[in-house]
Structure formats: structure tokens, C-alpha cells
Amino acid sequence: MTSAEILQKIANSYSISLAKLALKCGYDRPQAFYDVANGKTKTISGDMANKIVAAFPELNLNFILTGEGEFLKSNCSIADNSKDYIYLLPISAQAGKLNDFIASVKEGDCERIVSPIKDAEFAITITGESMAPEYPNGSRALVKKIDAEIFVEWGRDYVVDTSNGIVVKRLIAPEKxxxxxxxxxxxDQKKYAPFDIPTSEVYGIYRILFCMSLK
Structure with a gap:
């Protein structure tokens, strides 16, 4: 069995596309999976195989690497992967002012949580009261990255990753x-006054799709 056939067997077994399989395995983009599927990459790397097994622990690592042996581990069955899992980043979005913190987060540092909605890419904990009551202290924002060079919908709420830290705010049409x-x-606008961030200091903008409050 070729590596392309192995990947397709895994995707078919869970009734998902290769793109969805890549996402569940922690890849931001599915290109690495497409490269294996179309034969551009001849073998499944050890790193890719380990990520697949981390996402689907019932699968046999040796089968993924070689196509030999049993597809599933002993006494295992296909798990219910209908739930959407995302990573909860181990950092906070300061719902107040920028926090002088640049985060470099690895997947192994993150907790996986069930997302109640589709399309969310990850979750981040909100701290502070500037976005209360809609986003209370300790709540989790489920977000998806946007292409700010193409379009930013003013009047919506975003997590903004900057050179000075991570902040959650409502973005409006800029004055400068x-x-x-x-x-x-x-x-309390006196305490939480509006401010500007130079776009040259922005690494990424993530639209808030959903907020989960912990009770």
C-alpha cells in the first residue's frame, strides 16, 4: 500500500477530507497531506505519522509508516471524531492594555478542547474587564484568522497579536x-480609553467567532 493510499484510507475511515484530516492533526494548511496524496512526497514522515496517531490514537503507527500490519491497534475501534477539537493556547489575551508579551506556542504546549462551532482555529483565554460584560474575565474566545490586507469588518471584535502582546478589542474605522x-x-471609557496600534506592529488579526464563559 502506498503512502497516498494510506492517507486516503485514514480519511475515508473517518469520513473526512484530507484537508480536515490535516486540521485534526494540527496542521495549519493541508499542503503536506496533498503532497503525499498526489505522489509529490513519496513517504509519510515520522513527524506526520506521530501527529496522525496523536489525533487518532487508535491507529497503528507502524501501519501508517509502512502500510504493513493491522490498521488499528489491538482491541481498538474507530473512535467518534465527529466532534471538532481546537487548541486552547496557554496564554491570555489581555482585555485591557497590551502586555509586552510575544508568544511562540507549540502544539505540545496546548490543551485540546471541544469547539461548539465549526471553523474556529483555536481558543484563547481573556483576562481583564475592558470587554465585559460580553467577554468576562476568564472566558474563552474561539477565533479564526483573517486576511487583514484584504478586508477588516469594522465594528466587530478581534484578538490582535502585536509586537507588544495580545489584546482583544473591538476594531473601528481608524482615524489615522x-x-x-x-x-x-x-x-467606563475613562478607565478603558480607545487607543491606536500601528499596523506595522501587528502580526495577525483573529476574528472572534464565539465566546465561552466558564461558570
């Missing part, structure tokens, strides 16, 4: 060119 205008939901 080359900046993002950030405002808080908390009505």
Missing part, C-alpha cells in the same frame, strides 16, 4: 492611516 483603532465594550 496605517493604524488600527481599538475600543472597549466596558462603558
Amino acid at each position: 492611516e496605517g493604524h488600527l483603532r481599538c475600543i472597549s465594550i466596558n462603558p
Whole structure:
């Protein structure tokens, strides 16, 4: 069995596409899986195989690497993977001011949680009260990255990753060119005043799709 056939067998067994399989295995993009599927990459790497087994622990690692032996581990069956899992980043979005922290997070540092919605890429914990009551302290924002060079929908809430840290704010049309205008939901505007972030200091903008409050 070729590596392409092995990947397709895994995807078919869980009734998911190769793109969805790649996402469940922690890949931001499915290209590495496509390269194996179309024969550009001849073998499944050890790193890819380990990520597949981490996402689907009932699968036999040796089978994924060689195509030989049993597809499943002994006494295992195909698990229910209908739930969508995402990573909860082990850092917080300061729902107040920028926190002078640049995060470099590895998948192994993250907890996997069940997402109640589709399309969320990861979750991050919100700290502070500037976005309360809609986003209370300790709640989790489920987010998806946007292409800010193409379009930013003003008046919506985002997690913004900057050179000075991570912040969650509502973005409105900027007053100064080359900046993002950030405002808080908390009505105490004296305490939580609007501020601007130069776009040159922005690494990424993530739209908040859903907020989970922990009770």
C-alpha cells in the first residue's frame, strides 16, 4: 500500500477530507497531506505519522509508516471524531492594555478542547474587564484568522497579536492611516480609553467567532 493510499484510507475511515484530516492533526494548511496524496512526497514522515496517531490514537503507527500490519491497534475501534477539537493556547489575551508579551506556542504546549462551532482555529483565554460584560474575565474566545490586507469588518471584535502582546478589542474605522483603532465594550471609557496600534506592529488579526464563559 502506498503512502497516498494510506492517507486516503485514514480519511475515508473517518469520513473526512484530507484537508480536515490535516486540521485534526494540527496542521495549519493541508499542503503536506496533498503532497503525499498526489505522489509529490513519496513517504509519510515520522513527524506526520506521530501527529496522525496523536489525533487518532487508535491507529497503528507502524501501519501508517509502512502500510504493513493491522490498521488499528489491538482491541481498538474507530473512535467518534465527529466532534471538532481546537487548541486552547496557554496564554491570555489581555482585555485591557497590551502586555509586552510575544508568544511562540507549540502544539505540545496546548490543551485540546471541544469547539461548539465549526471553523474556529483555536481558543484563547481573556483576562481583564475592558470587554465585559460580553467577554468576562476568564472566558474563552474561539477565533479564526483573517486576511487583514484584504478586508477588516469594522465594528466587530478581534484578538490582535502585536509586537507588544495580545489584546482583544473591538476594531473601528481608524482615524489615522496605517493604524488600527481599538475600543472597549466596558462603558467606563475613562478607565478603558480607545487607543491606536500601528499596523506595522501587528502580526495577525483573529476574528472572534464565539465566546465561552466558564461558570
